[in-house]
Amino acid sequence: MSVAFYAPLKPASHPTPSGDRALARALIQALEVGGYEVTVASDLRLYDGAGDTAAQDALMQKATAEIARITALPAAKGWRAWLTYHNYYKAPDLIGPAVARALGIPYLQVESTRARKRLDGPWARFAAAAEAASDAAHTIFYVTQRDAETLRRDAPDGQVLCHLPPFLSRSDLPHTSTLAGSMLSVAMIRHGDKLASYQLIAQTLAALPASLDWHLEIAGDGAARSKVASLMAPFGARVSFLGALTSDALAEHYSKASLLLWPGVNEAFGLTYLEAQAAGIPVIAQDRPGVCDVVFCPLIKQDLGPSGMAAQVVHLSNPETARTTGAQARDRIAKHHLLGAASATLSRTIEAL
Template identity: 40%
Template sequence: MRIAFHTPLNLFDDGGVSGDRRMARQLVAALESLGHVVEPVKIGRGYLRDSSATSLASLQAEAEALRESQLASWRDGTAAPPDLWFTYHNYYRAPDLLGPEIAAAIDIPYVTAEASDAARRAHDEWAPHTAIVRRGLDAADLHFHFTERDRQGLEPWRREGIALLPLPPFIAFDSEPPVHIAKTGAPRLITIAMMREGTKQNSYLALARILDRIRDDDWRLSIIGDGRKRGEIEQAFAGMSGRIDWLGLLGRDRALAELAAHDLFVWPGVREAYGLVYLEAQATGLPVVAFDSGGVSATVKAGETALLAPEGDEAAFAAALSTLLRDGNRRTAMGEAARSFVLTERTMARAAEKLAAGLAIACGNRSLKRSTATRGKAS
C-alpha cells in the first residue's frame, strides 16, 4: 500500500533526537519492511505552545490549504493518492487536522498510533483542541496503543468498526548492541536524559534526592545529557562531588557503549510517555530502577528486568536501588533477562508483525463501513 504518514507533534525529518521522533522513524522503517511505500506528510510542525484561538486558527488554515491542494492533485491525476492514512502521536496540543477529513474524502482507512485523549482538558481552555482530537478518534478504523494508560483513554471509542490494538514500545539497532561486562569496584549507575524544564528536570531532581538517601552505599553515577536546565540540575547534585561524572551529549553509539560499561540504569521517569532509553539500557544488559509512572511499565518486565517503585515514593525507589547495589548476582540475572527481553520481544520484526495485523483490521473495518454506507443509500 501507499501510506501517508503524518506526525502532528514534530516534523518527521527535522533531525531531532527526541524519543517521539525516533519512534516515528522506527514506525516508518517497520512499515517499509512490510513492503509498503510510506510518504511523510509535508506540513509545518503542529505543536501548540498555548491554547489561544489565534494559534489554533493559524494551524487550521495551513492544514485546510494543504488538504485542498492534495485532494485537487489526486482528483486530477497529477499525484497518486494514498491507500491508507497513518497518524502518529496526536493529542490536544498537536491535533490531527488532516487525517480524518482526507480519509473520509477519498474513502481510505484511517489509523493512529499513540493517540491520546485528555479528559481533564475537555472542560478547560483546551476544550476546542480536545474536541478536534475526539472527532479524529471517532473517525478512525484502528488505534494502536503503546501503553495501558493510552488504552484506557481510548476505550470509549472501541466499537464495531474501530479497533484498539496493542503495539508495545520497540527499539531498532543498526547492529547488535554491546553487552555489559561485569567489573570489580563500586557499582556504576548511569542515566540518560535531556536537561529541560518540566518532567525531565523533575526526574533529575528526584534522582538527586534519592541518591542522597543512599549516601552510605557504594556507587558512582554517570549522566549523559545536556540542555538549558543543566545549571540547576548540576546544583542539585552538588553535594555528591566526586561521585558524579557529567558526560554531556553523546551520539547513539557512544551512549550505548557507555551503557554497557555500567551496571544499573536509573531514571525516575516521572510521567514519561514510556521512554525508549529504558529499552536501550536493557538491550545492553542493564537492569532498571524507575518509578511506575506514565508508560514506564510498558518498557520493562517488572520484577524480572526492572524494579519499579510507586510513583513519587522516593524512599521505596532508594530501597529498591540499594537492594540491587548490594546484590551483584541479582543484578547479573536481571541484566541477562533484560537483554533477552528486548532483543527477542521488542524488535522491529515483532512490531512489524503487529503493524501488519493491525493494517489488515483497519482495511477490513473501512470496507465494512463502506458496505454499510452503500446499503444505507440503497434503502
C-alpha cells in the first residue's frame, strides 16, 4: 500500500535538527516497517511564527499551487491514504484535506493540536485552517494526553482518535549506559522555554550540596548560547558545552551518562527523554504535561522547584538507585516506544480503513 506523507511545520528533509524533524522521519520509518511505500507529497513549509497576515496570504497561494501540482501527479492515483504530521495554528495543513478529497482517499493526522482561542488575533486565518483540517481527518493519532483533551472536546461526529505514544526511530535498544560519566542535558539552546529550562538547571546546580562531586555536559547549540554560558559561569569547569552533536556522537555520551537533567518547561514531550531512558539513564524532570507521558522516573513537582530537582540529583547519586531507576525506564521504552510498537499501531488503524 502506498501512503502520502506531509509535515507542514518542518519537512523530514529540513537541515536543522529538532524533535519535529526527528519524529517526522520516525513516522516514515514506522510506516515502512509496516510494509507501506511512503511518498513525501510536498516539502512546502507552511509555518508562520510571527502572526504575519501577509506571510499567511503568500503561503496560502503556494499551498493552492501545490494542491494542483500534487493531484496531477500520476503516482498520486496509487496512494491509498494521506498522513499529515503536526497540524496546528502556526503551521496548518492547507494541502492534505483538498488532495485527499480530490483523490477520494482517507485523510489522517498525527500530533494535531486544537487551539480555538487562536481564532481571534493575528493567526486567526491559519487557526481556522488548522481547525478545518482537523475536522476533515477521519483519524487523528494523538501522542500526549494533553493533546487528547482538546481533540476529544472538539472532535466532529464519527472522528476516530487513536493513541500513538512518542517513539524512537529504532527497533532495538542501545547498549545500557555505564552510568559512570557526567550528568547530561540535551536540547537546543534557544530563548523562550528552552532558556527557562536552562535557568532552572543553573538554580538546581547552585542548590546541590558542596560535598557532592558532580559534572554536567550540555549537548546542543543555538542563539541563546552566550546567555546560557553566563548562567553556567559560576560553576567553572564543572559545566562543559559539547555543542551540537551528530546522533552517533550523542549516542556515545548516552552510553556513559549518569543521568539526564532537563526540567522540560513547556516541552511537547521531548525525544531526548526517550533516548536517555532507552540507554537506562535515569531522568530528572519536572512534572509537566507532555513530559509525564514519556518520563518513567519519579517526576519533580513544579512547586518544589530547583530544590526538589537538587534533592533528586543527590538521591540518584547512589549507583544502585540509579541503575534500578534506569532499568525500569528502559523496560518501558522497549515495550511501548520503539518502531515496532508504533508501526503496529499505525498499520492496525490504517488497515481498518
